[in-house]
Amino acid sequence: MDDLTRSESSGGRDRSVEDGPIGSAAEHLPADPHGLIAYADALRAGQTRTLYTLNRAGSLHRIWPGVYQDLAAGRGNRPGAEAKALSYRRRVLAAARRLRDPVFTSWSAAALLRLPIIGDWPEEVYVLSGSATGSRRGAIVRVATRSGAPEVRVDGVRVTSVEYTIIQLARHARLGAALVAADAALRDMPFLGEPPLTTRTKLFEMHDQLRPYHRSRRAEAVLHRATHLSGSPLETVSRLAMEELGFAAPLLQVCIPLEGWADAYLDFYWDDDIGGESDGDSKYTAGDDSAETSARLLAEKAREDELRRRLKKLARWGWRDAWTGRPLERKLLRVGVPRVRPAVPRFW
Structure with missing residues (x-):
């Protein structure tokens, strides 16, 4: 039995809720800097009835015994x-x-x-x-x-x-x-x-x-696997997938001078001028402005063209390729990344 149930069963009442629609009543509940609403704070403020009503209506969600969160405030616009x-x-x-x-x-x-x-x-x-x-x-x-x-x-x-x-x-x-x-x-x-x-x-x-x-x-x-040269979770997962698939370990963040561009740091580099780049979707879709997104795509395409002129082969992949493994395997074999041992079952 949680705090609200105990309060109701003991006949606890307050005058915090007027007759009529709830509206944005959660805004008036005492919340901490993280947006969390504790039953104890609502009790001190005489707002337990408001807390109970909003919880029953689905506007507040209990995330720990005696602590609630405004669902609307908690969702946000995040990946x-x-x-x-x-x-x-x-x-x-x-x-x-x-x-x-x-x-x-x-x-x-x-x-x-x-x-x-x-x-x-x-x-x-x-x-x-x-x-x-x-x-x-x-x-x-x-x-x-x-x-x-x-x-x-x-x-x-x-x-x-x-x-x-x-x-x-x-x-x-x-x-x-x-x-x-x-x-x-x-x-x-x-x-x-x-x-x-x-x-x-x-x-x-x-x-x-x-x-x-x-x-x-x-x-x-x-x-023993940790490194300071992983630029993102996708790069870390890519290294693990390469190990799982038996490919040679790459060098990380190798600087490639580009004519007319700032130096490029390749995510992965192998002998014989073979490069690899792992790119999450946010690199191309971040931002709400379509013109900004288009400019980002064009700049990345121009950078890739210059990279391909400096390298013999370049592979690119995303989250799905690395996570499932087989698409990444095909892309690395296609550009000639050496396989130094048999693949092993997924261990990570």
């Missing part, structure tokens, strides 16, 4: 992956409203640190147990820790450091999801000018400090 990440991040923040000074880690800390993954976010939230034993109860996973874990604050909430978070995520998530997060944390591209969140040295130092620990080999599988 699928971003929307899923935002939904899980708000669930973690909602849990923070009810738990006693939690320290989030693993999946939950990754979400608060804005680290991307591939696949779905979990339903559970992950917090440090504060002891050498862990537990799982309902939607809360308490992660064991033998000593104090390094912490930072994000959105006013305690989370484990980037390095500790990546190690824990590598223990709990599939390799692909954890590697996408690790690559994003390490990202230090020659043309971005943005500092990375961490380094491989720091990740391995944290790994060594924690050893021996359960599932350390899973973490090592992520750490």
Whole structure:
């Protein structure tokens, strides 16, 4: 039985809802900076009846016991992956409203640190147990820790450091999801000018400090593949697909001088002047202005033409090609990327 049900069964009443349509009554409910509405705050404001009515009408959705979200405000206009990440991040923040000074880690800390993954976010939230034993109860996973874990604050909430978070995520998530997060944390591209969140040295130092620990080999599988030269989750997934399919490992972010253009940094490069570029749809469809999109497409086509003049072969692929594997395989074989060993079953 949730807070609203208990309130009603005990005869609790307030005068917050007038007769008539609901309209935008949710705007008058007390919400925190993340748009979350706690039952306790509504009770203090005498607005529990409004909360109950909007929840029953479907305008408010309970995302954690005693914490609600305005559905209209929560949807936003974001791509699928971003929307899923935002939904899980708000669930973690909602849990923070009810738990006693939690320290989030693993999946939950990754979400608060804005680290991307591939696949779905979990339903559970992950917090440090504060002891050498862990537990799982309902939607809360308490992660064991033998000593104090390094912490930072994000959105006013305690989370484990980037390095500790990546190690824990590598223990709990599939390799692909954890590697996408690790690559994003390490990202230090020659043309971005943005500092990375961490380094491989720091990740391995944290790994060594924690050893021996359960599932350390899973973490090592992520750490040994992680790189600061992955420009996007698609590039990370492409590397994993190439490994799965048995292709030679490429060089990453190789600079190719282009006449009349800024230098191009190839996502992937192999011997014999073979290049590869992985492009998500947003590269071509971002923005609402059709003229802007057309200009972007023309500029990319001109850049590709110049690249093809500098390279012997160039392959391009998108998310579906890399995710399903076979289309990427055909494209890489077509341009002559060497296959150095047999393909293996998907491991990521």
